[in-house]
Amino acid sequence: MVSPYLLHLLVFVAFPVIFSFILMFHRWNIISSMEFVGLRNFVVLFQDRLFFTAIYNTLIFLLIHIPLQIAVALLLAEMLNQQIRFRAFFRAAYFLPVVISGVVVTIVWQQLYGFDMGLINRILTGLGLSRVGWLTDPNIAMPSIALMATWKNVGLYVVLFLVGLQGVPEHFYEAADIDGASHWQKFIYITLPAIKPTIFMVVVLSTLGGFSLFIEPYIMTGGGPMNSTISAMLYIYKQGFTFYHMGYAASLGFFFAAIIMLVVVIQKKLIDRE
Amino acid sequence: MVRSGIELGVILLTVCISFSACGRVDDQNRSYFLYWSANNPYEIEFADFVVKAWNQKNPAIPVRFQPVPEGRSSEEFILAAVVGKTTPDFYSNMWQGDVESYARAKVLVALDTLDGFLQTISQRCDSTTIAEITSSDGHIYQIPWKINPIMLLYNKKEMASIGFEEPPATYSEYLEAAERFCKDFNGDGYFDRWIGYSEVLVTWLQRFFDFYPLYLAASGGGKLVEGSKVMFVNDAAIKSLAFLQKLYARNYFSKEILSARQDVFLSSVIATRFTGPWEIIHAEKFKPAGFEYDFCPLPIPDDFQGNRYTYGDPKNIVIFNTCRDPQAAWEFLAFIINRENDLKFLEITTQLPRRKNIFSDPYYSDYFKKNQKMIPFARQSRFVRGTDVSPVLKEVFDIISQEYEFCVVHNKKSPEQAVADAAQAVQLILE
Numbered sequence: 015m016v017s018p019y020l021l022h023l024l025v026f027v028a029f030p031v032i033f034s035f036i037l038m039f040h041r042w043n044i045i046s047s048m049e050f051v052g053l054r055n056f057v058v059l060f061q062d063r064l065f066f067t068a069i070y071n072t073l074i075f076l077l078i079h080i081p082l083q084i085a086v087a088l089l090l091a092e093m094l095n096q097q098i099r100f101r102a103f104f105r106a107a108y109f110l111p112v113v114i115s116g117v118v119v120t121i122v123w124q125q126l127y128g129f130d131m132g133l134i135n136r137i138l139t140g141l142g143l144s145r146v147g148w149l150t151d152p153n154i155a156m157p158s159i160a161l162m163a164t165w166k167n168v169g170l171y172v173v174l175f176l177v178g179l180q181g182v183p184e185h186f187y188e189a190a191d192i193d194g195a196s197h198w199q200k201f202i203y204i205t206l207p208a209i210k211p212t213i214f215m216v217v218v219l220s221t222l223g224g225f226s227l228f229i230e231p232y233i234m235t236g237g238g239p240m241n242s243t244i245s246a247m248l249y250i251y252k253q254g255f256t257f258y259h260m261g262y263a264a265s266l267g268f269f270f271a272a273i274i275m276l277v278v279v280i281q282k283k284l285i286d287r288e
Numbered sequence: 289m290v291r292s293g294i295e296l297g298v299i300l301l302t303v304c305i306s307f308s309a310c311g312r313v314d315d316q317n318r319s320y321f322l323y324w325s326a327n328n329p330y331e332i333e334f335a336d337f338v339v340k341a342w343n344q345k346n347p348a349i350p351v352r353f354q355p356v357p358e359g360r361s362s363e364e365f366i367l368a369a370v371v372g373k374t375t376p377d378f379y380s381n382m383w384q385g386d387v388e389s390y391a392r393a394k395v396l397v398a399l400d401t402l403d404g405f406l407q408t409i410s411q412r413c414d415s416t417t418i419a420e421i422t423s424s425d426g427h428i429y430q431i432p433w434k435i436n437p438i439m440l441l442y443n444k445k446e447m448a449s450i451g452f453e454e455p456p457a458t459y460s461e462y463l464e465a466a467e468r469f470c471k472d473f474n475g476d477g478y479f480d481r482w483i484g485y486s487e488v489l490v491t492w493l494q495r496f497f498d499f500y501p502l503y504l505a506a507s508g509g510g511k512l513v514e515g516s517k518v519m520f521v522n523d524a525a526i527k528s529l530a531f532l533q534k535l536y537a538r539n540y541f542s543k544e545i546l547s548a549r550q551d552v553f554l555s556s557v558i559a560t561r562f563t564g565p566w567e568i569i570h571a572e573k574f575k576p577a578g579f580e581y582d583f584c585p586l587p588i589p590d591d592f593q594g595n596r597y598t599y600g601d602p603k604n605i606v607i608f609n610t611c612r613d614p615q616a617a618w619e620f621l622a623f624i625i626n627r628e629n630d631l632k633f634l635e636i637t638t639q640l641p642r643r644k645n646i647f648s649d650p651y652y653s654d655y656f657k658k659n660q661k662m663i664p665f666a667r668q669s670r671f672v673r674g675t676d677v678s679p680v681l682k683e684v685f686d687i688i689s690q691e692y693e694f695c696v697v698h699n700k701k702s703p704e705q706a707v708a709d710a711a712q713a714v715q716l717i718l719e
């Protein structure tokens with residue numbers, strides 16, 4: 015029964031990886047024959063300021079998105095773990111955005127974020143406040159995307175945290191109650207240490223998801239304003255499938271994969287040390 | 289045994305699914321020509337008509353057509369077909385800017401080597417058009433087929449209400465119209481209606497609907513690049529950027545991204561738009577009662593003298609090198625672009641055939657009498673340009689688009705600086 019999986023792995027994973035590795039040392043625009051260029055793609059890469067801007071933007075996205083996602087997901091999971099009314103409804107409601115197409119969500123938020131006609135700015139001006147360039151101000155566009163991505167994905171992490179929270183033995187809390195611990199103290203000293211494996215998993219999944227940021231800037235901003243939302247994935251896509259610089263795109267892809275691996279390893283070491 | 293059967297089935301299914309996307313669309317040894325048309329309903333209708341008419345008259349050279357398969361864009365699908373060697377014999381919706389790359393990759397047939405091609409093309413097109421479509425190696429790989437000139441669409445009643453019985457013709461007039469039209473109705477300090485709108489996205493092809501046609505208008509049809517030379521370091525580029533910059537700086541253009549919104553032109557939220565004849569079908573279908581609109585040439589710098597050019601958004605016909613008999617294929621293509629079929633194309637699609645003197649040719653006069661909205665486009669068709677011959681055209685437009693965003697949309701650079709920076713970056717890639 016392993017054969018179909020092996021075949022799938024060979025065709026869709028091993029072959030593209032090996033082919034991309036070969037491509038790194040070539041110039042190829044798909045329609046012409048490949049030209050061996052040695053390490054030239056990497057020479058260009060290290061001089062490509064826009065690629066490093068794209069990596070910087072991606073890291074900014076992660077710095078906003080991961081803490082926000084963990085905080086909101088944990089808060090919601092904690093609330094949904096209580097005996098509240100309509101608990102099943104709320105659990106389903108928070109999970110709903112996860113199953114909606116990313117493109118649809120992005121287009122809806124694009125309209126909400128509109129500067130002149132968007133609902134959010136209409137409300138702000140209705141309250142006598144100034145409009146915000148959610149997607150047109152270079153300082154705000156990436157946080158706006160991070161906020162939207164959090165709304166879209168938080169339901170998944172709520173479910174993961176719920177599973178983690180339900181695995182914390184009840185007698186820990188009973189003992190803390192006897193000792194007179196506050197709700198906050200129980201959360202800090204019992205809940206958080208107990209769900210550390212879940213937190214690690216959420217951090218890693220959020221990091222990997224965050225590094226693959228693509229649909230949101232692709233649809234909402236095209237990488238603008240002034241390159242403030244161009245993500246590494248969007249830049250690699252643009253090099254590969256807009257300009258057909260396949261060899262260069264492969265080099266960017268491998269370089270970026272190495273950065274992702276490095277970040278995940280560092281994350282693991284930090285959490286292990288904790 | 290049963291388990292082995294299931295395993296085999298799963299393997300076969302996986303193989304089929306895995307390789308179905310790579311499979312050949314058609315057998316290259318087919319006994320007919322395969323023609324891919326654009327996949328909009330009007331061009332499908334035209335292709336169906338013209339193929340039936342041909343097959344009736346020429347059963348010995350049968351042609352079958354199919355719309356280019358649906359994808360994110362037809363350009364991507366054509367590329368995939370070229371790579372997979374599943375191209376049709378000919379394709380009628382090729383963006384002119386892509387032809388040079390395909391020609392250099394030797395996947396297109398040099399049409400000027402076919403009997404009768406040059407004679408037909410020189411009867412149909414003027415020398416400027418022929419020069420524009422000639423590749424860097426001196427051969428012609430495309431038939432200039434259709435254009436959709438970018439013009440100024442304007443709301444007649446709204447413009448009249450602000451004192452413009454005639455649409456604004458110059459930058460000053462357009463800015464004056466903008467000042468009169470843009471209004472803050474609810475007193476919140478922001479305009480609620482704008483003179484116009486253009487996508488603020490930095491995506492390279494958006495510049496075909498703002499900077500590039502205005503640059504062509506301001507330069508009398510100037511080039512952006514020629515060979516390895518940058519050609520846009522001039523007053524025309526600076527003036528057109530400065531004009532657009534003023535529109536955004538004064539909030540006369542909305543910075544909204546409107547992709548999924550109600551039509552802002554038909555709802556009178558904006559009064560003008562830089563657009564093509566495809567708006568006619570849309571406007572006639574959805575315009576509110578009493579709504580009046582028309583088209584006119586794009587605004588030009590106040591001191592400009594000369595012909596008012598614009599971007600023609602040309603789409604052309606090519607023969608792929610997978611075609612077994614290009615000479616016979618050309619006979620069919622010559623049939624597609626003859627006078628009668630050009631008229632049929634115009635009637636069905638509301639797109640202009642790229643034919644010289646189409647407006648003054650009496651053969652088409654009945655059509656224009658019945659379709660008054662197309663007259664401005666027919667008049668403009670004498671002064672349209674496509675794209676320059678360059679294999680790195682998308683990169684050129686991408687660089688211009690980046691500078692456009694900094695300069696026009698965000699006012700972070702002067703037009704002079706933006707032009708200089710764009711020229712420097714473009715020069716690097718041309719070298």
